[in-house]
Amino acid sequence: MLIGIKDLHRVYQVGTEKVHALNGVTLDIEPNEYVAIMGPSGSGKSTLMNLIGCLDTPTSGSYRLKDHEIATMSDDELARIRNQEIGFVFQTFNLLSRADVLHNVELPLVYAGIKHEERRRRARETIELVGLTDRIKHKPNELSGGQRQRVAIARALVNKPSIILADEPTGNLDSHTGDEIMAAFLRIWQQGNTVILVTHESDIAAHAHRVVRMRDGKIESDVRQAPRLASGAAR
Amino acid sequence: MNLRESCGIALGALRANKLRSFLTLLGTIIGVMSVIAVLSFVEGLNRFVSDKLLNAGANVFYVDPYGFVTSQEAWEKVQDNPAITLDDGDALRGAVPHASSIVAQAETRGTARYRDKEVRAVSIHGRGAGYELIDDLAIGRGRHLTELDDQRRRMVCVVGSEIADELFPHTEALGKSIRLGAESYEIVGVIAAKGKLFGQSQDRFATIPIRTFQKFKQERGSFGLAIKSVDQASMPVAQQEVRNVLRGRRHLRPGQPDNFGITTSENVLELYRNLTGGIFVVTVGVAAISLLVGGIVIMNIMLVSVTERTREIGIRKAMGARRRDILTQFLVESTTLSISGGLIGIVVGVGLALLAGAVTPLPTAVSWPAVGLGIGMSAMIGIFFGSYPAWRAARLDPIEALRYE
Numbered sequence: 001m002l003i004g005i006k007d008l009h010r011v012y013q014v015g016t017e018k019v020h021a022l023n024g025v026t027l028d029i030e031p032n033e034y035v036a037i038m039g040p041s042g043s044g045k046s047t048l049m050n051l052i053g054c055l056d057t058p059t060s061g062s063y064r065l066k067d068h069e070i071a072t073m074s075d076d077e078l079a080r081i082r083n084q085e086i087g088f089v090f091q092t093f094n095l096l097s098r099a100d101v102l103h104n105v106e107l108p109l110v111y112a113g114i115k116h117e118e119r120r121r122r123a124r125e126t127i128e129l130v131g132l133t134d135r136i137k138h139k140p141n142e143l144s145g146g147q148r149q150r151v152a153i154a155r156a157l158v159n160k161p162s163i164i165l166a167d168e169p170t171g172n173l174d175s176h177t178g179d180e181i182m183a184a185f186l187r188i189w190q191q192g193n194t195v196i197l198v199t200h201e202s203d204i205a206a207h208a209h210r211v212v213r214m215r216d217g218k219i220e221s222d223v224r225q226a227p228r229l230a231s232g233a234a235r
Numbered sequence: 236m237n238l239r240e241s242c243g244i245a246l247g248a249l250r251a252n253k254l255r256s257f258l259t260l261l262g263t264i265i266g267v268m269s270v271i272a273v274l275s276f277v278e279g280l281n282r283f284v285s286d287k288l289l290n291a292g293a294n295v296f297y298v299d300p301y302g303f304v305t306s307q308e309a310w311e312k313v314q315d316n317p318a319i320t321l322d323d324g325d326a327l328r329g330a331v332p333h334a335s336s337i338v339a340q341a342e343t344r345g346t347a348r349y350r351d352k353e354v355r356a357v358s359i360h361g362r363g364a365g366y367e368l369i370d371d372l373a374i375g376r377g378r379h380l381t382e383l384d385d386q387r388r389r390m391v392c393v394v395g396s397e398i399a400d401e402l403f404p405h406t407e408a409l410g411k412s413i414r415l416g417a418e419s420y421e422i423v424g425v426i427a428a429k430g431k432l433f434g435q436s437q438d439r440f441a442t443i444p445i446r447t448f449q450k451f452k453q454e455r456g457s458f459g460l461a462i463k464s465v466d467q468a469s470m471p472v473a474q475q476e477v478r479n480v481l482r483g484r485r486h487l488r489p490g491q492p493d494n495f496g497i498t499t500s501e502n503v504l505e506l507y508r509n510l511t512g513g514i515f516v517v518t519v520g521v522a523a524i525s526l527l528v529g530g531i532v533i534m535n536i537m538l539v540s541v542t543e544r545t546r547e548i549g550i551r552k553a554m555g556a557r558r559r560d561i562l563t564q565f566l567v568e569s570t571t572l573s574i575s576g577g578l579i580g581i582v583v584g585v586g587l588a589l590l591a592g593a594v595t596p597l598p599t600a601v602s603w604p605a606v607g608l609g610i611g612m613s614a615m616i617g618i619f620f621g622s623y624p625a626w627r628a629a630r631l632d633p634i635e636a637l638r639y640e
Binding site (some may be wrong): 050053055056075076079080082083084090094095096097098107108110111112155159232 | 240247248251546547549550551552553554555556557558559560633634637
C-alpha cells in the first residue's frame with residue numbers, strides 16, 4: 001500500500017466559526033494507480049490534495065505514506081517528503097518566472113542536495129522526455145500554456161517521486177492542449193508511476209481508472225472504471 | 236542547498252530589479268563611502284606625518300622655555316620661565332655624552348632682496364653649526380655654515396633652492412650678496428630642494444649663523460635648542476643629561492619642577508593622534524547613522540521582496556525547500572545586497588580619496604583596514620536587517636503562499 005488514509009479530519013478556524021473541510025476520510029491507494037479525485041468546490045478535494053501532498057497536516061486521523069506516519073511530522077520532515085515522494089503539477093503551472101526551463105526543472109534536485117553536474121544531467125533527460133529540449137534556455141513567459149505545463153510535469157518527474165499529484169492540470173489550457181497533457185499523464189502512468197488527479201471536470205476524470213467523488217468533506221463514491229484513452233495517447 | 240546556489244538566486248533577484256536595488260543601497264553606499272574616504276585621508280596624513288615630519292628630525296628633541304603647551308592652565312605655569320640663552324647651548328655642548336649635535340636656533344620672517352628682485356615672507360633662521368645634521372639637510376652647491384662663521388659673526392647665509400631660483404633665475408647665486416631685512420649677506424651655499432609639505436614650500440628660507448642672528452635680529456629673548464641623540468635608544472638618556480645640566484645651571488633643588496621644557500616629536504605626534512582620533516570618532520558617528528538608515532531601507536525592501544515573491548516561496552516549499560533553505564536564501568540576498576552597496580561605497584570612497592590626493596595638496600592613502608571594515612560592516616548590516624524579513628519568508632505557510640496572487 002502506497003497511501004493509507006484513515007478517518008482524516010481537517011478543521012479550519014475561520015473567525016469564530018469552525019469549518020470541517022474534511023470530515024472523516026478513509027482512502028487507500030496502491031502503487032501505480034491512476035486516481036481522479038472529483039467534487040464541486042467546497043467538497044474538500046483541495047484540502048485532501050494538500051494533505052496527500054504533505055503541504056498540510058490533518059487535525060486528526062492518520063495518513064501513512066509508504067508506511068511513514070505523515071500526520072505528526074514536523075515542517076522540515078514534510079519538506080523532505082514533498083521533495084522525495086511528491087511531484088506537483090498545478091493548474092496555474094507555478095513555474096519560477098525569472099528562471100529558465102532547465103533551472104525550473106532542476107529545482108527539486110537543488111533541495112534534494114544533488115550536485116550541480118548530476119542535477120543538470122537529470123534535468124536535461126527529463127526535459128527531453130516531455131519534448132522541450134529545444135526550449136531549455138527559455139523563460140516561462142516565452143512558452144505557450146501547454147509547454148509550461150510540460151515543464152511543470154518534467155519538474156514533477158525529475159526527482160522520481162512516488163506520487164504525481166496534479167491539481168486541475170488542464171484548467172488553464174484549451175481542450176486540444178489539455179488532451180496533450182492528459183496523454184502525457186497516461187504515459188507517466190504507463191511507465192509505472194502513481195498518478196492522482198484532482199479535477200471537477202468529468203471529461204478529465206474519465207482518463208483515470210479509479211474515480212473518487214467527494215462531497216461535504218466526505219467520500220461520496222469510489223469507483224473503478226475502464227479509462228478512456230486520451231487522444232494522442234497512441235503517439 | 237549550498238551557499239553557491241543561494242548566492243546565484245540572490246544575485247539573479249538583484250539583477251531583476253537593478254534600479255530598485257541601487258536606490259536601496261544608497262544609504263549603505265554613502266555610509267561606507269564616507270568611512271573609506273575619511274579613513275583614507277587620515278591614513279594619508281599618518282603616513283605623511285611619519286614619513287616627512289618624523290624622519291626629517293629623527294632622534295631630535297627640542298629645548299625651549301615652555302615645552303609642549305596644550306592648555307591655558309599649562310601656559311600659566313610656564314609663562315614666566317627664564318629664557319634659554321646661547322650660553323646654555325654652549326654649556327650643554329660637551330656635557331651631554333649622548334648627544335651627537337646641539338644647535339641653538341631662532342627664527343623670524345622677512346624679505347630677501349637682490350637688486351630689483353625680492354622674495355617676501357622668507358623664513359630667516361639663525362642656527363648654530365651642525366644644523367644640517369638635525370634636519371638632514373643636503374647641500375646643493377657651495378658649503379654649509381660653520382662654527383667659524385658663527386664665532387666671527389660673519390655676514391654669510393645659506394639659502395633654500397626657491398630663494399636662489401627666484402633671485403638668480405639666470406645666474407649663479409653663490410658669492411652674491413642679498414639683503415635680508417636691513418643687512419647684506421653673502422650666499423655661501425644653496426640647500427638641495429626638499430619640495431612641498433601640505434602645499435607649502437620647504438625651500439623658502441635663508442639661514443644665517445646664530446650669533447650673527449643674535450647681533451642683528453634678536454638682541455634679547457630666548458633661543459631654542461635642537462638636540463640630536465646618537466641613536467634612538469639613547470634619546471631618553473640624552474634628555475636626562477640635558478635636564479641635569481640645565482637644572483644645575485639654574486640652581487633648581489630636587490623636587491622643584493623644571494623651568495624649561497623638552498619637546499620630542501612624540502609629543503607632537505600624540506597631539507596629532509588626538510586630533511585625527513577626533514575626526515575618526517565623528518566619521519564613525521556619521522557613518523553609523525547612514526548605515527542604520529541604510530539597514531532599515533534594506534529591511535524594508537526585503538519585506539517588500541518577500542511579499543512580492545510569496546508565490547515563489549510557496550513553489551520552492553512545495554518542491555521541498557525547508558525553512559532554513561528559504562531563510563538562507565533571503566539572508567544571502569540581503570547580505571549580497573548590502574555587500575554590493577559596501578563594495579560600491581568602497582570604490583567611490585577610494586576614488587574620492589585618490590581624487591582628493593591628486594587635485595589638492597592633501598595627502599591621501601588607501602586604508603586597507605578601512606576597506607576590510609567597510610566590507611565587514613555592510614555584511615553585518617545585511618545579516619542583521621535581513622533576519623526579520625528572511626524569518627517571515629521562512630515561516631510562510633506553503634498552501635497560502637501558493638494561493639497568493
